[in-house]
Amino acid sequence: MDYDVIVLGVGGMGSATCDHLAGRGVRVLGLEQFDIGHDRGSSHGDTRIIRKAYFEHPDYVPLLHKAYRGWDDLAQDAGEALFDRCGLLLVGQPHRALISGARRAAEEHELVLQEVPISEVERRFPGLVLSPGMTVLWEGDAGYLCVEACVRAAASRAARRGAAIRAAERVLRWTATAEGVEVTCAGATYRAERLVICGGPWAGELLAGLRLPLSVRRKVQLWFPTRGGLYAREHGFPVFAMQSEEGFFYGFPSLDGATIKVAEHTGGDVVARPEVAERALQPGDVARVAAFIVEHLPGIEHRPTRHAVCFYTMTPDEHFIIDRHPVHAQVCFAAGFSGHGFKFAPIVGSILADLALTGTTAEPSGFLRLSRFQGF
Numbered sequence: 318m319d320y321d322v323i324v325l326g327v328g329g330m331g332s333a334t335c336d337h338l339a340g341r342g343v344r345v346l347g348l349e350q351f352d353i354g355h356d357r358g359s360s361h362g363d364t365r366i367i368r369k370a371y372f373e374h375p376d377y378v379p380l381l382h383k384a385y386r387g388w389d390d391l392a393q394d395a396g397e398a399l400f401d402r403c404g405l406l407l408v409g410q411p412h413r414a415l416i417s418g419a420r421r422a423a424e425e426h427e428l429v430l431q432e433v434p435i436s437e438v439e440r441r442f443p444g445l446v447l448s449p450g451m452t453v454l455w456e457g458d459a460g461y462l463c464v465e466a467c468v469r470a471a472a473s474r475a476a477r478r479g480a481a482i483r484a485a486e487r488v489l490r491w492t493a494t495a496e497g498v499e500v501t502c503a504g505a506t507y508r509a510e511r512l513v514i515c516g517g518p519w520a521g522e523l524l525a526g527l528r529l530p531l532s533v534r535r536k537v538q539l540w541f542p543t544r545g546g547l548y549a550r551e552h553g554f555p556v557f558a559m560q561s562e563e564g565f566f567y568g569f570p571s572l573d574g575a576t577i578k579v580a581e582h583t584g585g586d587v588v589a590r591p592e593v594a595e596r597a598l599q600p601g602d603v604a605r606v607a608a609f610i611v612e613h614l615p616g617i618e619h620r621p622t623r624h625a626v627c628f629y630t631m632t633p634d635e636h637f638i639i640d641r642h643p644v645h646a647q648v649c650f651a652a653g654f655s656g657h658g659f660k661f662a663p664i665v666g667s668i669l670a671d672l673a674l675t676g677t678t679a680e681p682s683g684f685l686r687l688s689r690f691q692g693f
């Protein structure tokens with residue numbers, strides 16, 4: 318056998334999985350079709366929100382505690398500021414999932430989540446205009462991750478720990494064998510006892526035999542010029558997420574002093590595969606975010622100067638799938654991160670390392686198993 322484990326895809330989850338496997342002393346090969354930290358999949362665009370009062374489901378919170386520790390550890394090892402705890406404002410009507418779900422997660426897991434009057438928010442952050450009737454919650458321990466730097470840091474540490482990381486090595490197919498797996502690329506075939514598939518928006522085709530319930534959505538991140546320093550990180554502007562009848566929008570503090578990234582979490586066109594998605598900015602990509610800016614962020618020009626197309630890989634219930642392959646026990650995979658997975662990468666990498674090496678995990682991730690969907 319050439320390797321103990323092959324990791325197919327070295328993006329957000331694959332880089333963390335290589336890092337964990339190498340840290341456990343196994344011979345690991347990570348295969349990535351592009352470069353490490355590229356902009357073709359789901360892990361690019363400078364920043365990702367990280368938070369713990371998880372409105373999507375309180376069961377994620379124990380995993381988040383571990384993910385936080387994982388990011389701090391990686392940042393310390395890398396000697397890089399990968400994780401900025403700038404704080405997060407959650408804004409929405411109290412009955413909407415963003416607010417009610419965050420409160421529920423905070424209560425169940427005793428997290429600090431502070432309600433702040435609108436007048437105080439607008440005084441503290443004059444760049445924000447909030448609608449009457451909105452509830453605002455402040456999570457001080459939340460912030461953002463520097464997404465490409467995180468991927469590169471995890472892959473670099475994996476390599477320092479002995480992993481072989483091959484960029485520009487596209488996997489054409491994988492085959493389960495009596496001894497393990499065979500993974501075929503254009504110039505070489507690799508053999509290993511186990512395979513971990515972290516294909517992001519390509520997961521559906523890499524696991525085509527399973528007919529996973531996944532759909533890929535084209536999402537556009539937009540950077541708008543700011544006027545003055547109202548949104549500057551150094552002036553304390555935080556990350557924000559706002560849910561209303563118009564949609565779900567979010568944004569980050571200005572990191573370059575000139576632009577801020579604002580995007581819509583809702584919506585996005587379904588695409589058959591990432592390769593066929595339009596990369597150029599389309600007129601419809603801006604209108605809804607621009608309308609949000611006009612209403613809530615008066616210090617920003619509403620014509621973007623930069624954009625990045627990225628992909629959400631959605632499951633029907635918008636929760637992740639992390640499991641062993643139901644037919645081939647030597648294969649496990651993580652997919653369907655539904656636009657909110659990046660913050661979990663260190664704990665997902667640890668769970669996948671457990672599944673690859675022992676077939677099971679002690680982490681509380683049973684709610685993310687494939688069998689919750691009918692027919693699996």
Ligand SMILES: Cc1cc2nc3c(=O)[nH]c(=O)nc-3n(C[C@H](O)[C@H](O)[C@H](O)COP(=O)(O)OP(=O)(O)OC[C@H]3O[C@@H](n4cnc5c(N)ncnc54)[C@H](O)[C@@H]3O)c2cc1C
Binds near residue numbers: 367658660
């Ligand atoms: C616009 C946007 C905003 C988001 N915001 C947040 C946020 O604020 N917070 C948060 O936590 N999450 C967020 N997410 C979600 C998060 O970024 C993703 O869930 C996460 O990055 C997915 O990681 P992944 O490893 O599954 O996919 P990827 O990082 O895309 O990795 C998959 C890798 O597999 C490789 N690959 C695929 N096929 C092959 C092959 N045949 N051979 C070799 N390599 C292959 C790909 O090239 C790629 O590098 C957001 C996502 C988007 C698109």
